[in-house]
Amino acid sequence: MRTIDLVVFLAYLIGITLFGSSFFKKNKSSSEFTLGTSKIPSWVITMSIFATFVSSISFLALPGNAYITNWNPFVFSISIPIALWIAVKYFVPLYRKVNSPSAYTFLEQRFGPWARIYVSVCYLLTQLMRVGTILYLLALALNAIIGWDIATIIVITGVTVAVYSLLGGFQAVVWTDAIQGIILIAGALISVAYILFNMPEGPGQLFSIAVANDKFSLGSFGTSLTEPTFWVVLVYGFFINLQNYGIDQNYVQRYMASKTESAAKKSAFWGGVLYVPVSLIFVFIGSALFSYYHSGAASLPVELQQPGMSDRIFPYFIVNQLPPGLTGLLIASVIAAGMSTVSTSFNSSATVFLTDYYKRYSKEPVSDKKALRVLYISSTIISIIGILVAIAMINVKSALDAWWKLASIFSGGMLGLFLLAAFTKITKSTGALIGTITGVLVIFWLSLSSLLAGDYKWSVHLHSFLTIVFATVAIFLVGFLVSMLGNRKRDHLSISES
Structure with missing residues (x-):
């Protein structure tokens, strides 16, 4: 130099x-x-x-x-x-x-x-x-x-x-x-x-x-x-x-x-x-x-x-x-x-x-x-x-790459949870929790699919860039639908009791 x-x-x-x-x-x-x-x-x-x-x-x-x-x-x-x-x-x-x-x-x-x-x-x-x-x-x-x-x-x-x-x-x-x-x-x-x-x-x-x-x-x-x-x-x-x-x-x-x-x-x-x-x-x-x-x-x-x-x-x-x-x-x-x-x-x-x-x-x-x-x-x-x-x-x-991938797997659920909080009127946390768990499982599934054999029936072969896309959508949709179903069930019970 x-x-x-x-x-x-x-x-x-x-x-x-x-x-x-x-x-x-x-x-x-x-x-x-x-x-x-x-x-x-x-x-x-x-x-x-x-x-x-x-x-x-x-x-x-x-x-x-x-x-x-x-x-x-x-x-x-x-x-x-x-x-x-x-x-x-x-x-x-x-x-x-x-x-x-x-x-x-x-x-x-x-x-x-x-x-x-x-x-x-x-x-x-x-x-x-x-x-x-x-x-x-x-x-x-x-x-x-x-x-x-x-x-x-x-x-x-x-x-x-x-x-x-x-x-x-x-x-x-x-x-x-x-x-x-x-x-x-x-x-x-x-x-x-x-x-x-x-x-x-x-x-x-x-x-x-x-x-x-x-x-x-x-x-x-x-x-x-x-x-x-x-x-x-x-x-x-x-x-x-x-x-x-x-x-x-x-x-x-x-x-x-x-x-x-x-x-x-x-x-x-x-x-x-x-x-x-x-x-x-x-x-x-x-x-x-x-x-x-x-x-x-x-x-x-x-x-x-x-x-x-x-x-x-x-x-x-x-x-x-x-x-x-x-x-x-x-x-x-x-x-x-x-x-x-x-x-x-x-x-x-x-x-x-x-x-x-x-x-x-x-x-x-x-x-x-x-x-x-x-x-x-x-x-x-x-x-x-x-x-x-x-x-x-x-x-x-x-070893540290493994930690990085693990951190990425869990952080992948962050955006979906925020979107659920900001753009829906859901007030109960159950739907959000189920949605987050679903999103994390989707990330695990898509991440592990690249390591599985091509003929494995549960494997999905997508580019790794799409993992956060599907995980975010899964969290938002599952969280919203579970909460909506929960609200309808409570409304139905209230009508029945009355």
Whole structure:
């Protein structure tokens, strides 16, 4: 790694840590730690929502995927505006009305404590796995770029994020998110410009090679449910994005931190919509890299052309093709994408622990001073566990993959339960509970079907993207129908008794 790139890289790490930690004096209460103050500008909340959605996985995986295949992953982004419209119209006003820092208070009001516990446990488990996965994959990318030991990179990046998110609280998270969002956009645009103007025969050659190899295709428009066709990815994207923007604690905190409901709606919408053109830039980079390396402008090592190595192509380009200084900036971009997501998980997980567990089940009134102490302690513990999960992935990745799949199985029931609570008048929890159990069983069934023999009579072979789709629909429909039947039965008994 060249000296100037190392200087840029270290300057970013030190600078973002000092800046985030500078908000320590403004964390005088638990409310400021979890929601900040009313003085946070709307554009900061907007950029924070955008940066929370983008992780280092997106920054590296989208170009890698587009390099190997086409623009099929971009179809996921096309569904975002539809999901955002529903989230902005229905969910943002709902959370502002409930007026709780936790997204899951609403579920207890509708269906009782079990719903709040179930979803909050799923959330915390998912966030721990998410933090570990992002830190681990970020370390893999940086290992390829700068050559440092993977465990060392995990500890450095994890501790860096933990320090400023712990000391600075929510304000540090959203402000650093905003800066990191700007940096990663700048890094992506610089990469596009460099490739365009360094093609041997000019920018036009990039497009001619990409078109000749069908690199701008959005995928098959067929009706198969076993392949990631345009329609499968579009439907999957809608459900995942509705889950993200509609019920995810990471975003709900930002809705609640906005000055007004109108400001929250605008930040939610524009923060989400911004990801659409940025993800387009990411997939364009993948196609551009394909044209760049197939034009003879540079050569790609044989080992990076093997299956499963696509995520390392963009890092290789950053290190070996970009001029000194720009490499350091792009490394900072990769780190920014990961740190923004991880810092959000640390803060939101601590918020859920305090609101949904400590305050909810404390036998004595919790003073604000004690609540702030709980937030510090829980944030530290969550940070440590996340870092340990990432380190454990180095040697026992298969075991942690199993935990990740288990967390995904249970978290798959979250969206259906929220839709049932928000869009029906069901007041009894029995129908919701039966619907949730049904949804989880559907997820188990569809997940295990891919492992069963093709002639097994109960196996169903669908693309894994459709699992959350069928599970969500099952929870909503079963929960609604069971409740309706229960109400009719009670009405019938009342008439008979009279």
